[in-house]
Amino acid sequence: MFIESPRVTRLIDAFRRLPGVGRRSAERMALHLLSAPEDIAYELSDALREARASIRWCSVCSHLTETDPCPICADERRDHGLICVVEQPFAVIAIEKGGSYKGVYHVLHGVLSPLDGIGPSELKLDRLFRRLEDGAVREVVLATNTTPEGEATALFLSRQIAERGVAVSRIAHGVPMGGGLEYADEATLAQAIQGRTKL
Amino acid sequence: MLLSLHEVRGFRCLTEVRFEPAPGLNLVRGRNAQGKTSLLESILFVATSKSHRTAQERELLLHEAESFHLRTVLERRGTPVTLEANWWRGTKRFKVNGVPQQRMSDILGQLNVVLFSPEDVDIVKGGASARRRFMDMELAQVDKGYLNALQLYRQVLRQRNELLKRPKPDRDLLRAWEPQFVESGRAIMESRGRFLEELAAIATETHASIGGGEALQVRYEPDVKQADQLQETLDKYLESDLRRQQTTRGPHRDDIGLFIAERPARDYGSQGQQKTAALAMRLAVVELVRQRTGEYPVLMLDEVLAELDADRCQRLFLAIPEAVQCIATTTQLEGAPAGYAGDFASFLIEGGRLERR
Numbered sequence: 001m002f003i004e005s006p007r008v009t010r011l012i013d014a015f016r017r018l019p020g021v022g023r024r025s026a027e028r029m030a031l032h033l034l035s036a037p038e039d040i041a042y043e044l045s046d047a048l049r050e051a052r053a054s055i056r057w058c059s060v061c062s063h064l065t066e067t068d069p070c071p072i073c074a075d076e077r078r079d080h081g082l083i084c085v086v087e088q089p090f091a092v093i094a095i096e097k098g099g100s101y102k103g104v105y106h107v108l109h110g111v112l113s114p115l116d117g118i119g120p121s122e123l124k125l126d127r128l129f130r131r132l133e134d135g136a137v138r139e140v141v142l143a144t145n146t147t148p149e150g151e152a153t154a155l156f157l158s159r160q161i162a163e164r165g166v167a168v169s170r171i172a173h174g175v176p177m178g179g180g181l182e183y184a185d186e187a188t189l190a191q192a193i194q195g196r197t198k199l
Numbered sequence: 200m201l202l203s204l205h206e207v208r209g210f211r212c213l214t215e216v217r218f219e220p221a222p223g224l225n226l227v228r229g230r231n232a233q234g235k236t237s238l239l240e241s242i243l244f245v246a247t248s249k250s251h252r253t254a255q256e257r258e259l260l261l262h263e264a265e266s267f268h269l270r271t272v273l274e275r276r277g278t279p280v281t282l283e284a285n286w287w288r289g290t291k292r293f294k295v296n297g298v299p300q301q302r303m304s305d306i307l308g309q310l311n312v313v314l315f316s317p318e319d320v321d322i323v324k325g326g327a328s329a330r331r332r333f334m335d336m337e338l339a340q341v342d343k344g345y346l347n348a349l350q351l352y353r354q355v356l357r358q359r360n361e362l363l364k365r366p367k368p369d370r371d372l373l374r375a376w377e378p379q380f381v382e383s384g385r386a387i388m389e390s391r392g393r394f395l396e397e398l399a400a401i402a403t404e405t406h407a408s409i410g411g412g413e414a415l416q417v418r419y420e421p422d423v424k425q426a427d428q429l430q431e432t433l434d435k436y437l438e439s440d441l442r443r444q445q446t447t448r449g450p451h452r453d454d455i456g457l458f459i460a461e462r463p464a465r466d467y468g469s470q471g472q473q474k475t476a477a478l479a480m481r482l483a484v485v486e487l488v489r490q491r492t493g494e495y496p497v498l499m500l501d502e503v504l505a506e507l508d509a510d511r512c513q514r515l516f517l518a519i520p521e522a523v524q525c526i527a528t529t530t531q532l533e534g535a536p537a538g539y540a541g542d543f544a545s546f547l548i549e550g551g552r553l554e555r556r
């Protein structure tokens with residue numbers, strides 16, 4: 001390490017827990033924040049603290065939101081009979097940018113992965129199933145990633161949802177194989193949802 | 200395929216090496232533990248992202264170092280290609296012509312190499328896992344779809360086995376992994392079947408020409424007889440899977456049947472004869488790669504020459520087509536290999552340093 005300090009080490013470790021950040025970038029970011037004018041560092045910590053404190057999971061769809069229910073769930077003009085299930089909030093943002101999807105969402109915040117100890121209860125799937133109880137939902141579109149875990153999750157959900165008498169579809173494979181949804185461009189995603197196949 | 204330059208920094212005992220092999224035969228000479236095998240291992244690593252000697256990549260580092268760097272220039276169908284492999288504190292990065300690569304399947308197949316090493320006698324003598332390793336490594340180089348299927352299969356198998364370890368695995372959860380298991384398993388079995396069918400014919404001939412004596416027969420022995428029976432097998436063995444807490448049947452239990460004079464090769468003959476059969480298998484891959492890609496791979500022979508008498512050595516060199524670039528290690532410090540009369544380039548490795556001789 002460049003500076004022997006437990007506080008600096010703590011900061012680097014915090015950066016390393018972020019997605020896509022390796023040791024080298026973590027050290028570089030920490031060093032930057034410590035050597036730049038104080039304002040820059042404090043602006044980051046204030047912004048982070050305030051954003052984190054004001055954002056929670058929507059009690060309906062689990063998307064990240066400042067208000068509950070989230071603006072999408074609260075929007076009367078959207079089609080509440082159509083739910084798109086995604087792994088991460090990032091996918092909601094990507095699909096929304098496409099602008100052509102008019103239904104609502106359900107964010108799992110993960111996928112089934114026995115190796116990581118993630119099963120139906122960790123994904124709080126009962127929250128999704130509860131939304132299907134009153135008969136208002138016509139169709140669920142499964143837009144989990146095309147990773148092995150994303151596919152297994154889609155398959156598990158498709159059977160569970162079909163048992164509840166709701167139509168299920170899977171997004172078309174316009175999304176690159178093995179890729180996360182966040183890497184697909186918005187046009188591809190819009191096509192993928194439009195070209196979904198009934199399961 | 201021609202390897203024209205291979206540079207190594209900090210790989211095992213190789214501090215800094217610049218290796219410029221010639222077309223045809225290259226002899227890498229040196230006493231034991233001077234770095235001959237490490238040089239071949241580093242070429243294998245840049246080609247396949249794996250070592251044949253260890254799964255612990257830290258062992259590939261020079262003492263107390265944190266990184267190693269490999270840079271290789273080759274000619275594929277007359278076009279130069281530069282490959283780089285950098286290992287730094289547990290992460291490895293690969294570049295092709297300076298462009299970083301994310302997928303293993305884009306790295307494999309750039310530089311086709313076939314390595315025969317002393318451990319290869321395990322292909323004949325060892326358990327089924329040694330033969331699966333042989334298939335997987337050679338197939339991944341010539342069949343891009345194979346590696347993708349194999350990676351998917353392995354991941355799905357690990358996930359399913361993890362579920363089976365739970366006290367009462369949920370049937371619906373287990374079923375959620377099955378279509379991917381079946382689909383990737385079928386792709387693997389079809390690739391292996393084709394590969395071994397092609398290989399079998401070549402291996403029998405090669406074995407005869409390098410003096411193996413009685414006929415070598417090679418055949419695919421899949422654990423599940425037909426690729427379209429995978430789902431059926433999963434259903435049939437579900438109770439057994441639950442009891443054993445692992446997936447009992449599938450391509451992860453496949454084997455290659457090797458027979459000499461119609462007897463299992465592992466029970467037949469001396470260590471030397473088994474080694475000849477293993478060598479025939481690797482040499483057969485050389486020809487198979489040419490049939491599939493239109494170009495011979497680079498052949499690397501580790502510690503083979505010393506064990507052969509003049510007659511066998513001569514037969515071996517006759518069996519290797521002239522167009523094949525071959526890199527062979529030897530402890531013989533002077534002169535040509537016994538029974539070899541052709542041209543060759545000669546290098547000496549001493550204490551991790553290499554020079555042209």
Ligand SMILES: [Zn+2]
Pocket residue numbers: 058059060061062063069070071072073074
């Ligand atoms: Zn919501």
